[in-house]
Amino acid sequence: MFRNPIVTGVLVFILITGLQYFTVKDYDLKKKTEEQRVIEQATILEKQISGALANSISTTRVLEYIERNYGIGNDFDSIAAGLLSTNKFIDAIQLVEGGTIIKTFPLEGNEEVIGYNILEDPKTKYEAERAIEKRQLYFAGPFELKQGGVGIVGRNPIFKDDEFWGFAAVIIKFESFIKVANIDISDKSPFYIQLSKVNPESGQEEYFLPKNNAELDGFKQTILLREGDWTITVQLKKSTAFKEVYPFMVLRVVLSMILGYLTFYVTSLPAYLSRKVEEQSQEIKLSNERFTLAARATSDAIWDWNILNGEVYRTDNFEKLFGHPIDSYSGTGEFWISQIHPDDYSRVEKDMKDFLKSDREYWEAEFRFKKADRTFAYVLDKGIVIRDEEGKAIRMIGAVEDITKRKEAEIELENEREFLKSMLENLSDAIIACDQSGKLILSNHAARVLHGKDILDTPPEDWNEDYGIFEADGISKLSLENIPLYKAWKGETIINQEIIIRRNDGSSRIVLSSGTPIITSSGRKLGAVIVMKDITEIRSNEQELLKLSQELEMRAKKLEVSNEELEQFAYVASHDLQEPLRMITGFLNRLEIKYAQVLDAKAKEYIFYATDGAKRMRQIILDLLEYSKVGSYEDKKQLIAVDQVLKNVSILNRRIIKEKKADITWSEMPQIYFQETPLQQMFQNLISNAIKYHHPDRNPEIRIDYEETKDSWVFSIKDNGIGIEKSYLEKIFIIFQKLHPKDLYEGSGIGLAICKKIVDKYGGKIWVESTTDEGSTFYFSLPKSSL
Template sequence: MMKWIRRLFFKSPVITGLVVFLLSFGTGLYLTLKEYQLELIEEKENVENIAELIEDRIAKIISSANSAVNILAYLVRTDRLDQNFREVGRSIIDNIDIIDQIQVLDSGEIVATYPLVGNEMVIGYDILKDPYRREEAIMAIEQRELYFAGPFELKQGGKGIVGRLPLYKNGVFEGFTAIIIDWYKFQDQVLFGYQPNSEYTIDILKIDPINKDISSLLNSNFSQSGGPITELVIPSGNWIIKVQLDNSNAFISIIPNTLFRLISSILLGFLIFKLAEQPYRLSKQVEETTKELLLSNQRFELATKATSEIIWDWDMEKDYTYRSENFERLLGYSQEESFNNDKFWKSIIHPEDYNEVESNLKKALDSSAEKWSQEFRVKKSDGQYLFIVDKGLIIRNKKGKAIRMIGSTQDITARKKAETDLADQRQRLTNVIEGTGAGTWEWNVQTGETQYNETWANIIGYTLEELAPLSIQTWIDFAHPEDLEQSNQELEKCFRGETESYESECRMKHKDGRWVWVLDRGKVFSWTKDGKPLMMFGTHVDITEKKLREEEIKRTNLQLQSANEELKSFASVASHDMKEPLRMISSFLQLLEKKYENVLDEKGIQYIRFAVDGSKRLSQLIDDMMEYAQIGFDPSKLSKVDLNSVVEEVIQLKQKVIEENNAIVEVSPLPDILGIRSPIKSVFINLISNALKYQKKNVQPVVKIYSTKEGSDYRITVEDNGIGIDKEYYQKIFNIFKRLHTKDEYPGTGIGLAICKKVVSQHGGKIWLDSEPGKGSTFHFLLRAYDDQTY
């Protein structure tokens, strides 16, 4: 057989050359096919990497938004929204610059927004009444997690996306906490570095919540003849990321190698043909050429195992390094600059990374390791640095010595930037927590493992190092024994699902021996498969000063109550003791008038009547002073007061005076307010009495009573057409005993309006008037509206 082949080789050089050409070109075509497949895989991976990078950027934005809405949700659940909304809103927007606005919604109605300036028009807007907004809001409620709606035109102007987190209390939906992100800012951050004029076409598609149609948000045009295309779904906003390589270069990239192999095969066939003519002279050259071809084949077969952008082959024995064409595209250096130049590669490694890279590479080569991998920075030809991951497969000889390494280099700059940005966002959140002065704890309920931050230890005067080792027992050891039972009861309620979160006020032993009060709050965020609590997170807030103030207030209130009781008792006794002689004086003066009526002249009778009238006025003054002194306010007695029934009672009480003055009293429907009925009634008595008293002569008195809503309060108005009051007396008339007229002109003690001011002030409101002499007076006062949901 061998003789026949040898004979064929020498006798038929044309056939021999043709067979060699076909075998060589066939092998070359196989390698070209593999290269083409590798190029397609690489292009597909690049498209997928870009889609995943965009997905990561969106995930980072969603993570930041999730932190913000959970902070708001925490404030809502702990009823601290009114106290901290503006401060927390400012902190969130300052620290998370992607967020432009935060909102809190009661059911579907927007009740709070920050910043308020420029966004006032959204207050009161109900998204559940808007068909389009409603669908996406319902999706957030159904998913029970943060869900992004939009983009759409905002009511306050601009275009944005809205992330809403549904709020539940005891399993019942109550509303949302929400953040708003400007759509163009969102688009800039998500597509940074790729749009426009990049080699990729990128679009974000939106699934319509109503008809499920898919629409383009960036109006990108995708080519039917373009390169690889991929899609990723973002369920948090019903978005689809779509990325396509505009033009595939896979086929073009293999043309040079294909031509090279064709020409090489032709040359090889021709060479074999010549060798058949001159076998002895060219046999050694044929052997070397075949060896080089096999080596080339081996190189390409190993290269297919690499998955990164740059393929390289380092022959340590020959001190030769091959790098693929992507090396020049990625770093900007020509092949001539890097080939056979050991110093070149060392020169482009970042100085801060060089020692570590060299040390780890040496350890890998000197050991029996089969692979090497390292992340570090390298300098591009323009002076900028890239983060890369370098991976290599180490080939060793029979003695175990490394003789060759084949591997790949991948650009991971985008990933590193995303990791850095995420770390920055986490640091901002940490700053927010530290800025509030709260200690934090993380508790594995099943194992007892617990982590605390430094503030938690500082509250009781220690450092974490001093308290080590840390566990749930650390909390138990420092908690007051009398408070542990209550805390455990609250924890059990939370574990059984009776409460959404845990909250307890308790004392802890300070390092200096005193007890400090802390507000302990937490929530279970994960459960075991059998429904047991697993991970619980919470905070400790030092409320010692608050507790001390509460105790001081209690002591002060007790002292005030005691003093008020003594004052009331004294006033009652004093009133009785003062009125008794007055009654005696008045009675005896009236008896004198009757007995000596025929003896006394007109002057004497007039003097007696002056004395009797003065006695009566003094008695009325004592009664008014008693009423003013005994006005008290007990918040526990606050309840719903129907002002319609109160005014009706006052009108019945004053019916005789109304009829005597032929007065008209017009009462519009009045609201329910939160207050104490009896003092409120005295306000209307005094205002209506004054309106009937201070009337112009020969003019029918008209009194109007009506109300208007102002935020959470009602403004109650009592308007008359009487003599009016000069502006300089607007404030003075509310002072006790302040009168603007003589007793002969208009009787009275000057205490009525002082009583009105005291009652309204005790109810947390204010009273004022608008008036002009000769045109009547209008008294206004504010009272808190009654709300079934908040009281």
């Protein structure tokens, strides 16, 4: 056969044709490989950019949530600083009210944008309105920033009560964006990458990365990024498929024409093909490594679900995030659905079934997923579905993100809101607030009880009519301009304005109202709030107290008159009684002197007893006069050195002190603000008693001390006298109460009664502690409040 030229020629022709078939297949395989590389690069870029922007989404959502529910106010800088600390690639955060930028952080370097209205500038208006229309985060740019440089702006619209309020915005400088997205635009990169967008004004496509003027012949992949309506173009700069197969094509032709090498070529063909398969396997392996590295570059767990057979591929991040090992069990759809929290299970299962039956392309769900340690993590699951020609879902690819920290922050904010609401509901004072339009937006339980009805969304002009607000006289209705909440709404600050609230049941309540406007640090009015205190019972008690006070005042006046009359009576009586006694004593003395020679011993004894009785009666009258004067001291209160008072008492009693050989000592005494006369009288009586009732077997020893408490001065006079039996410790302070016969101890029994009357007048106390045959200690206290 080989010697036959025709047969040889046919064989060579067939061989060449067969070999060129492998060349074409090799070329197709390399082209497919190049296409796969471009698609993978485009997909990686898409995920890197989406991952970079995902942080912007969470940042603006947190900012939007706080402003929508509570209003950021003066806390913007601290909140923004916290958000930037966890999102290093974001260069600035802005709060936009309407279309005007009112806050930016950091302020340094961004001062020029404050007050800038993005809805009035044609360069920014369209994309800002686009965000409002989409009602979600939308990225504008890249464009020249007003504060300098080129960047992209992500704006998340804020709606309050379904009305557009403004934006929560993040600024990412373009160089930061390129760095975070890991876009390689160097000459060494095998890919030409371009980011473009259709200009809404001109309709022309604008390119944001450097153009490549060289001729490009590689495969090109275009992807639309919905976050900012950008187009990512990835193209292989130079296709090497033909260049790589060309030598083999020439070689095959040459080998085909060289009959000498035909046998060698045919025998070596299987090895050659095996080598080519190995090369392709290496390229596929390299492609898989790129995918693995891309999956590791993101914190999300990427998954690929084959819906037809139920198998699920998951990246290593799945085990890192949730702790479940990646094995045959976790690699099924049933495993995933079985780990969903029971409270979320039915909802997620229904949503997934509805999604697979629909014609939608993108899947998104938020739920709780059980980790290996049996705790639950909040996750955000996103994916894209692949359908067959009939629209049946056959495959889903997506990623799951652990959003536990963000969700816990949202729950904490919600708990704080509930706490504040509960606190308001439990306050005893009534609270009512309105917004900037005058709409009543808040009232607590106390306010509803005070009015006897629910606080409805009533316009200001109907407040008086609906809630029965009257002047303090309870007769005239309060004009709208004088209603406390209206005045606060108009910018006034109200403190304790008294009004009357008449309820539907006819009862009235007296109320003290205080209110203030609610204004942001920038001067924007948000509304007003009032606090109302029901003082009806207080006023009723005040009336009762006033009546009681008037009664006490009348009684005091009567008592004062009675005391004055008693004092006058005692003074007059004492003088009138002393005169007859002086006469009796005088005549008895004369009778004794004149008739001393004729009077016998019995008569003289009678005259002695009569004279002695008259003298004692006169002393009793003098003591009564002294007792009646207690409390009628003319000297004024002054700072008195107690030490000097004790010295004065010692001087007054020096004769008896010397006679009885008494030893009187005291510690360093204080200075008190008091009247000198009653204080000296107290010490005079107590020291005199201590000397009078001394023990016959020992010299008197008297010690005076004091103690200062928070409210009083407490003085003590201790002696070593005869003591007092316990049964008489209370009786000794009663007027004319004597414990011993007059022949043993002189006195009228009025000294301690005077002491008690003095102490009682100043709100103090007097008492005694005593042991028979050992001595006594008298205590008296003087409250500081009465000094």
